Amino acid sequence: MTQTANLRWQDLDRAAEANRRATVARSTDSPPPAPAPEPPVGRLRLLGVDAARGAALFAMIAVQSLPESDAAGRPTWWFTAFAGRAAALFAVLAGVGIAFLTDRQRVRLTGGSGLVAALIVRALAIGAIGLALGYADASLVSVILPYYAVMFLLAIPLVFLPTWLVAITGVVVAAGAPALRHLLPQLPEPTYDNAGFAQLVDNPVALLTELSLTGAFPAVTWLAYLCAGLVVGRLTLTRMRVIVGLLVAGVVLAAAAPMASSVLLNRYGGAQQITLTQPKSGLDATETAQLLTIGGDGTAPTSTWWWLAVDAPHTGTPLALLGTIGSAIALLAVMLLASRVVRKLPRRVISVLLVPLAAAGGMALTLYTAHIMFINSDLDSSAPVTGFVVQVVAIVLVAAAWWATAGRGPLEGLVTALSRGARRLATWNGRRRHGRMGMSMYAPEASRAGEHPVEPAATGSGRG
Numbered sequence: 001m002t003q004t005a006n007l008r009w010q011d012l013d014r015a016a017e018a019n020r021r022a023t024v025a026r027s028t029d030s031p032p033p034a035p036a037p038e039p040p041v042g043r044l045r046l047l048g049v050d051a052a053r054g055a056a057l058f059a060m061i062a063v064q065s066l067p068e069s070d071a072a073g074r075p076t077w078w079f080t081a082f083a084g085r086a087a088a089l090f091a092v093l094a095g096v097g098i099a100f101l102t103d104r105q106r107v108r109l110t111g112g113s114g115l116v117a118a119l120i121v122r123a124l125a126i127g128a129i130g131l132a133l134g135y136a137d138a139s140l141v142s143v144i145l146p147y148y149a150v151m152f153l154l155a156i157p158l159v160f161l162p163t164w165l166v167a168i169t170g171v172v173v174a175a176g177a178p179a180l181r182h183l184l185p186q187l188p189e190p191t192y193d194n195a196g197f198a199q200l201v202d203n204p205v206a207l208l209t210e211l212s213l214t215g216a217f218p219a220v221t222w223l224a225y226l227c228a229g230l231v232v233g234r235l236t237l238t239r240m241r242v243i244v245g246l247l248v249a250g251v252v253l254a255a256a257a258p259m260a261s262s263v264l265l266n267r268y269g270g271a272q273q274i275t276l277t278q279p280k281s282g283l284d285a286t287e288t289a290q291l292l293t294i295g296g297d298g299t300a301p302t303s304t305w306w307w308l309a310v311d312a313p314h315t316g317t318p319l320a321l322l323g324t325i326g327s328a329i330a331l332l333a334v335m336l337l338a339s340r341v342v343r344k345l346p347r348r349v350i351s352v353l354l355v356p357l358a359a360a361g362g363m364a365l366t367l368y369t370a371h372i373m374f375i376n377s378d379l380d381s382s383a384p385v386t387g388f389v390v391q392v393v394a395i396v397l398v399a400a401a402w403w404a405t406a407g408r409g410p411l412e413g414l415v416t417a418l419s420r421g422a423r424r425l426a427t428w429n430g431r432r433r434h435g436r437m438g439m440s441m442y443a444p445e446a447s448r449a450g451e452h453p454v455e456p457a458a459t460g461s462g463r464g
Helices: 009-026 041-065 077-082 085-101 113-132 145-160 163-183 197-202 204-214 219-234 240-267 270-276 285-293 305-309 318-338 344-361 364-375 384-405 410-436
Strands: none
Touching (some): 041 077, 041 085, 041 318, 041 344, 041 364, 041 384, 077 085, 085 113, 085 145, 085 219, 085 318, 113 145, 113 410, 145 204, 145 219, 163 204, 163 219, 163 305, 163 318, 197 204, 204 219, 219 318, 240 305, 240 318, 270 305, 318 344, 344 364, 344 384, 364 384, 364 410
């Protein structure tokens, strides 16, 4: 679910000049200056979003390629920094992408057939790619794409909601979804294997249950990330005060979650209760300690409700969700700020880092798939650090070359082509049916092929 900014150095210069002129115009009563040439604001915004996605890609590769703990059993610094946060950032950016797909506006219920068809086909295509990677060794990597497919399907109703209701839905999901495991103890235990087409054919209900509720990235719980991304994507991400507000909010959430977890576990006895109920959790003392420090496999044990006070990576608790949502929003804001630097020399220095990240982020689906294939092949036979460096160098070179020439990655192009085709077909069928009735359900501004009718444009605060 990526789009590519595809900017050149000259584009960045013109965009910076447009930002400067717009600032001057707003500070005076003079008429606004003539619009600057390429790139439009949307493309500049996509540079920061793609850079954030590229950072998530490299962080995820680090988590899956490098050791998670040292000889003493302590988490490595890169695992501490990236575990749980990289995948969460991907999910939040998926919500941002859905907002861009809907032109940052609430979609009208009576005219969203094209968009619904596009999201369904996009989900099916991503799910098919994920199931094709089901051969991957689960001890090396848990393939997230089948979970993403379910997330996209669950996110379809969200595009019809106003922004404030999307935000409330996200809060309710973050608080309530982790409790489902406690309220529904009869749910089958997950296999923790990567799903393939065989599992889909043999037992689709069990597979859907695992992808939705009990697996490594439970889609119902992770819907909170998509809600956060959809809210953020509907904001005016070209306004400095919006970006700064996102940065402050993200930092506050990222810092408050672990602090709250520490208080609940240490001051109010949560850690003691977890230890006392450890025999009922199905884990031994070592596994319990590892879960609290290294993290889990998507959900936390249900032996006591105090597990919901944990914020360890991939435990799916409310505090883990809020903390990783905060870190994702903060990093996105940093990338958006970096893409707005006006002065020439600092901008060139920042672009040395920003452009490669955006190039990789613009084809993250392709590169993520290649990463999984690489670490599950005989080519990955070197030491972990060497293998990681080889992947990073290869990704930077390939992504930069592809970004400068072809633009969108091959798998991104395939998914986009399929979803656009479904959108056009659904829109055409809707027009034909309503044409026979002698009326049109489409607003004039949405009458072009491939577009969807939407509610009036959102305000700068992002309310829909």
